[in-house]
Each structure stands twice: as C-alpha cells, then as structure tokens.
Amino acid sequence: MTDDSETLQTPPIAPATVEEFRDRLASITEDLPKRLRQCADHIAANTDRIAVSTVAELAAGADVPPSALMRFCQIIGFSGFSEMQKLFREAYAPGWPDYSTRLKNLKANRAGSPAALLAEFVEAGRLSLESLAKSVDEQVLDRAVATLSRADTIHVVGLRRAFPVASYLAYVFEKMAVPAMLHDGVGKLDHRFALRPGDAVLAITFAPYSEETLTLAADAHARGLPVIGLTDTLTSPLARLADAVVTVPEVDFGAFRSLSATIALAISLAVAVGSARE
Amino acid sequence: MTDDSETLQTPPIAPATVEEFRDRLASITEDLPKRLRQCADHIAANTDRIAVSTVAELAAGADVPPSALMRFCQIIGFSGFSEMQKLFREAYAPGWPDYSTRLKNLKANRAGSPAALLAEFVEAGRLSLESLAKSVDEQVLDRAVATLSRADTIHVVGLRRAFPVASYLAYVFEKMAVPAMLHDGVGKLDHRFALRPGDAVLAITFAPYSEETLTLAADAHARGLPVIGLTDTLTSPLARLADAVVTVPEVDFGAFRSLSATIALAISLAVAVGSARE
DNA sequence: TGCCGTATGGAATAAAAATTCCAAAAGTTG
DNA sequence: CAACTTTTGGAATTTTTATTCCATACGGCA
Numbered sequence: 001m002t003d004d005s006e007t008l009q010t011p012p013i014a015p016a017t018v019e020e021f022r023d024r025l026a027s028i029t030e031d032l033p034k035r036l037r038q039c040a041d042h043i044a045a046n047t048d049r050i051a052v053s054t055v056a057e058l059a060a061g062a063d064v065p066p067s068a069l070m071r072f073c074q075i076i077g078f079s080g081f082s083e084m085q086k087l088f089r090e091a092y093a094p095g096w097p098d099y100s101t102r103l104k105n106l107k108a109n110r111a112g113s114p115a116a117l118l119a120e121f122v123e124a125g126r127l128s129l130e131s132l133a134k135s136v137d138e139q140v141l142d143r144a145v146a147t148l149s150r151a152d153t154i155h156v157v158g159l160r161r162a163f164p165v166a167s168y169l170a171y172v173f174e175k176m177a178v179p180a181m182l183h184d185g186v187g188k189l190d191h192r193f194a195l196r197p198g199d200a201v202l203a204i205t206f207a208p209y210s211e212e213t214l215t216l217a218a219d220a221h222a223r224g225l226p227v228i229g230l231t232d233t234l235t236s237p238l239a240r241l242a243d244a245v246v247t248v249p250e251v252d253f254g255a256f257r258s259l260s261a262t263i264a265l266a267i268s269l270a271v272a273v274g275s276a277r278e
Numbered sequence: 279m280t281d282d283s284e285t286l287q288t289p290p291i292a293p294a295t296v297e298e299f300r301d302r303l304a305s306i307t308e309d310l311p312k313r314l315r316q317c318a319d320h321i322a323a324n325t326d327r328i329a330v331s332t333v334a335e336l337a338a339g340a341d342v343p344p345s346a347l348m349r350f351c352q353i354i355g356f357s358g359f360s361e362m363q364k365l366f367r368e369a370y371a372p373g374w375p376d377y378s379t380r381l382k383n384l385k386a387n388r389a390g391s392p393a394a395l396l397a398e399f400v401e402a403g404r405l406s407l408e409s410l411a412k413s414v415d416e417q418v419l420d421r422a423v424a425t426l427s428r429a430d431t432i433h434v435v436g437l438r439r440a441f442p443v444a445s446y447l448a449y450v451f452e453k454m455a456v457p458a459m460l461h462d463g464v465g466k467l468d469h470r471f472a473l474r475p476g477d478a479v480l481a482i483t484f485a486p487y488s489e490e491t492l493t494l495a496a497d498a499h500a501r502g503l504p505v506i507g508l509t510d511t512l513t514s515p516l517a518r519l520a521d522a523v524v525t526v527p528e529v530d531f532g533a534f535r536s537l538s539a540t541i542a543l544a545i546s547l548a549v550a551v552g553s554a555r556e
Numbered sequence: 557t558g559c560c561g562t563a564t565g566g567a568a569t570a571a572a573a574a575t576t577c578c579a580a581a582a583g584t585t586g
Numbered sequence: 587c588a589a590c591t592t593t594t595g596g597a598a599t600t601t602t603t604a605t606t607c608c609a610t611a612c613g614g615c616a
Contacts, residue, residue, distance in 0.1 A: 033563060051330050052367040055604060065565050070605060081604065082572090089330040114423045115416045118546035122411045125542050129400045129407075135326075141392040160449060164442035164541070171439060172534060186464055207319070233322040234300050235307040249323065256450055256545055260538040263442070264403050267534055268396035275390055311593060333574060343595050348575060358575065360602090 014077040014084075018091050022047070024076055032075075038062045039072035051088040055081045125260035131249045132261040144228045144244040144269060149276035151200035151226070157183040157216050158204030158230075164259060165204050165230070165266050172267055176274030185212060192219050204230040204266070206250075206257070209237050217241045230266065292355040292362075296325070296369050302354055310353075316340045317350035329366040333359045402531040403538035409527045410539040422506045422522040422547060427554040429478035429504070435461040435494050436482030436508075442537060443482050443508070443544050450545055454552030463490060470497050482508040482544070484528075484535070487515050495519045508544065 015021040022044075029040045042062035043050070050058070059069040070081060078084040148154055154173060158166030166182060173180035183191050192215075195201070201220040205213040214237055217227050221241045229242035232250065239245050248265055250257045293299035300322075307318045320340035321328065328336065337344040348359060356362040426432055432451060436444030444460060451458035461469050470493075473479070479498040483491040492515055495505050499519045507520035510528065517523050526543055528535045 114419045114550040121542040122407045138393045145392045164446040168442040235322045264399040272392040
C-alpha cells in the first residue's frame with residue numbers, strides 16, 4: 001500500500017501561471033480534509049492578496065493555524081509558501097525584473113549586430129507601450145485634453161530628446177487645424193512673449209530635464225496660463241509647474257529611449273484635442 | 279545648534295495615502311543627495327512594486343545599498359521600510375487581469391475619449407513593432423550600417439511626418455559623437471552644397487513623399503554619394519535613388535502613424551553606426 | 557470499545573528580512 | 587589645507603516570517 005500511495009501522491013508539479021494555479025485549486029478542493037478545505041476556499045476568494053500577505057495573515061483569514069496553510073501550499077505542489085507567493089509577485093509585474101539587467105549586458109558587449117539591436121529596441125518599445133496602457137491615468141488625461149481644447153493657441157515645447165515628440169505634436173495639430181506653435185529654440189530666439197492670455201502650454205521633458213523647457217513652463221505658470229506636462233516621473237520638476245502631469249513609463253537604453261510610448265501618448269492627446277475642438 | 283536642527287528636521291509625519299506619498303516624494307526629491315535621489319527616482323518609477331518587493335530588491339533596482347533605502351524611507355516620514363510597505367499593501371489592487379483586459383476597458387469607454395484613442399494607438403504601435411521584427415531584412419540593415427559607418431558626415435533628411443524621426447536620429451548621432459547634419463528646411467535655406475565627397479545621405483519619407491527630401495536624395499545620388507532610404511514600401515520613389523532601402527511597415531490608425539516601428543528602426547540604425555565607428 | 561491511520565495545533569527551529577550603527581569617504585567652509 | 591559636516595556602504599544585530607516536527611485529537615472500522 002505504502003508504495004502505491006507514494007506513486008499516486010500529488011506530483012510535485014507546481015503551477016507555473018496564475019491560470020494553472022486556479023485549475024489545480026479547483027481540481028483538488030473537493031476532496032480535502034476540513035482545515036485544508038478552509039485554506040482552499042479562503043485562497044480562492046482572496047487570490048489577489050497572496051502577493052502581499054504573510055502566512056500568518058492568510059492563515060488567520062482562513063481561520064486555521066499557519067502550519068495548515070503550509071501543508072496546503074505543499075499539496076498544491078509548491079515547496080512552501082514562499083514559492084507560491086513568488087508566482088503571484090511575479091505575475092503582478094511580468095517581465096520587468098531582469099529587463100534592465102539584460103540591457104546592461106547588451107551595452108557591455110557592444111558587438112551587437114544591427115539586427116540584435118533592433119530586436120532590443122522593438123522589445124523595449126513593446127514593453128513601454130504595454131506598461132503605458134496599464135498605468136495611464138484616465139482622469140489626468142481627460143483633464144489635459146479638456147484644458148488644451150479650451151486654449152486659444154497651444155504652445156508646444158520639448159527639446160533634445162523630447163524634440164521629436166514636440167515636433168510630431170506640432171505636425172498633428174497642424175493637420176487637425178488646431179492653432180499651435182512649436183517652440184524649437186531655433187536661433188536661440190526667445191518666444192516667451194508669444195504666450196497670450198487664453199493660451200496653454202504643453203511641455204515635454206525627461207531627465208535630465210531641459211532648462212529651456214522648464215523656464216517656459218515656469219513662465220507660463222507664473223502668468224496664470226495652464227500648463228500640461230508630459231514627463232517621466234511625478235518627481236519631475238515639471239510636476240510643480242503643471243496643472244496636469246501625464247507620466248510615461250519608458251525604458252532607457254543608455255541615453256536613448258524608444259519613444260514608442262511617449263509618441264503614442266502624444267498623438268492620442270493631439271487627436272483627442274483636435275476632435276474636441278470641432 | 280542641535281536643538282535648531284531638531285526643530286527644523288523633517289517632521290516625522292508619514293503620508294497616510296498613496297496620494298500624499300506622491301506629493302511628499304515630489305516635494306523633497308530635488309534637494310536630496312545622490313544616493314537618496316536614486317531611491318526617490320526608482321521609487322517614483324516603480325511605486326506599484328513596493329507592495330511586492332523586499333528592501334534588497336528595491337535597493338538593487340535603484341542601484342544603492344539597502345541602508346540607503348532605509349534612510350530614504352525615514353526621510354519620507356516612515357519609521358522604516360515595513361511601515362511604508364504597509365501603506366502600499368493595503369492599497370494594493372493587482373494589475374491583472376492584465377494588458378489585454380486593460381486595453382479592452384480603455385477602448386470600451388465612450389468612443390473618442392482620450393483613453394480609447396490611446397488604446398488604439400498603443401495597439402497600432404505594438405502591431406507595427408511586431409511586424410517590423412518579423413519583416414526586417416538583416417542584409418539590407420547591415421549594408422546600411424556599413425555604408426553610414428564609412429561616411430565622413432551623415433546628412434539626415436526627413437520632413438513633415440518624417441521630421442520627428444529625422445530629428446531623433448540627429449539627436450542620437452550627436453550623443454554618439456557621429457558627425458551628422460540635420461536638413462530641417464528652416465528658413466527654406468537649401469543646404470545641398472553641404473554635401474561633400476565622402477558623405478552619405480540618410481533620407482526618410484513616407485507617402486505622400488516630400489518633394490524636398492526626394493530632391494536632396496536625387497542630388498546626392500547624381501553626385502555619386504551613397505543614399506540610404508527609410509521608407510514605407512519598396513515602390514517608394516526613394517527606392518530608385520537609394521543604395522539601400524529599409525522598409526518599415528507601420529500600422530496606421532486614422533490618418534496618423536504611430537511611428538513606433540520607424541523610431542525603433544531609426545535608433546537601432548544610429549546606435550549600430552555609432553558603435554561601428556568607434 | 558480498542559486499534560490504526562489520518563488530520564491537527566502549536567511549540568521549536570531555521571531562514572530571511574529589516575533595521576541599526578559606525579567607520580570611512582566625500583564634500584564644505586573658513 | 588585643516589577642521590568639520592554630510593553622505594555612504596556594509597557588517598552586525600534584531601525582528602519578523604517561514605518552515606518543520608511531533609505529541610495529541612479525531613474518526614472510521616472491527
């Protein structure tokens with residue numbers, strides 16, 4: 001008998017995804033002794049808290065001693081609670097952990113062929129877009145669009161790294177017949193006096209933040225004009241000057257960003273403003 | 279002195295909500311010493327992972343020793359990391375069901391809302407990147423890099439829709455110390471005589487092809503200078519003038535292209551050329 | 557009712573994580 | 587350039603958390 005039970009025993013195949021976890025849970029729940037069943041039920045109802053709880057907390061929730069919960073983890077196929085928790089912690093932020101490490105490696109051996117480089121940038125772009133979709137704050141976006149739609153003229157400013165974005169915004173605004181002015185710093189001319197009451201500023205800057213962009217934003221802010229910021233983090237100096245700050249998560253490759261997410265955001269903003277004004 | 283500093287010292291008022299946390303973060307970030315600033319930046323960019331990470335993990339991400347991160351938590355007003363983490367664990371709502379579900383939600387919003395538009399552009403960008411990765415011709419890419427690496431000066435030209443790409447290329451070349459000149463059409467000045475023997479032209483244009491770009495490419499071609507084209511199809515008028523044509527499949531949404539794939543390709547090209555020249 | 561196998565709770569232990577502390581480095585100021 | 591302050595890294599310590607183990611309770615069966 002003993003050998004039989006050994007053979008039939010729960011195979012130590014731990015679920016590799018949240019999906020698999022749920023399947024396994026459903027398949028074993030019914031023929032489980034009382035306490036383990038309590039575990040299963042509580043876990044099923046609170047799957048999302050696994051990532052942020054301790055054994056003791058979860059056990060208390062299921063009204064069982066910690067050791068029961070440990071047994072439960074092992075029955076599912078994990079070596080213990082920590083391994084199970086790992087699954088949920090990683091599922092929460094997929095891909096991210098070793099990504100920047102990979103970039104560093106690639107940077108180290110600069111033997112990268114053009115095609116290999118391209119693959120990296122494509123991947124970076126895809127990830128950026130994904131995390132943009134996940135993280136964007138709809139309220140802020142709505143507010144930004146509303147503000148810009150009311151403006152007489154939109155002053156777009158973004159230099160260096162942000163200049164491609166600024167120039168694309170200017171292009172789209174032009175196509176949609178939205179009065180806009182691109183502050184491009186050509187000839188080091190200072191166009192700040194072009195700002196009139198009723199106008200709004202759309203400023204784009206990423207670390208290291210460009211002095212001129214911040215100056216223009218500060219100037220507009222001081223004069224009571226609405227400022228919309230497009231930047232990398234909420235700690236950016238733009239945050240203090242702007243009425244609405246939209247942040248874009250973008251992965252750097254050395255000094256270079258893929259800009260995919262930023263451009264996608266910019267163009268959405270521009271098209272939304274264009275439509276709203278009609 | 280000691281009493282003064284005690285009085286002036288950061289009040290130990292810990293943020294009680296994630297909102298307050300962000301405010302506090304933004305307000306202190308700028309006058310923070312180097313390491314603590316790294317903490318602030320990394321935390322700002324990865325706020326959502328605080329709940330599921332350990333001190334060691336976050337510290338590694340910020341590239342600082344764990345003790346620096348502890349100090350950071352205390353400066354913000356918490357007694358330590360655990361207290362800070364508690365805030366985020368309580369506010370925790372998992373990001374899954376992830377990306378694709380989130381996209382659907384965004385799109386489900388009233389059509390034409392900024393968020394819905396963003397979802398469309400994100401989708402278009404991703405598709406473009408995917409098909410770029412699948413369709414890119416490595417041989418052509420290698421040839422383009424080789425040609426540009428040999429050039430004395432690289433003349434970058436791209437107008438209207440392609441201008442953001444051209445300007446980004448110019449930026450990257452500058453950062454990598456590659457001699458490059460951006461033909462931007464400012465003041466309608468014609469810089470064609472800047473083309474010298476030994477130079478190369480990198481021309482970017484999409485339908486409807488910009489006259490000025492084609493003219494410059496044709497001119498260079500006539501004078502025997504190598505021309506590299508970045509365009510949408512092999513039937514583009516650039517194809518006849520160029521020594522190597524790299525095509526980018528870009529998925530349009532409405533009248534506007536996301537540019538994601540084009541920028542990814544451009545930056546790969548630039549970085550490859552920059553590396554090759556060293 | 558007495559036997560046996562499984563299930564259970566909690567105390568003991570091991571592992572991992574957070575936190576403190578201090579000596580050394582870096583930076584400032586007179 | 588010396589005295590002093592601030593910042594830093596890492597080793598030592600403490601606290602928390604996970605995990606194991608075993609004596610006991612329970613339930614079915616003869």
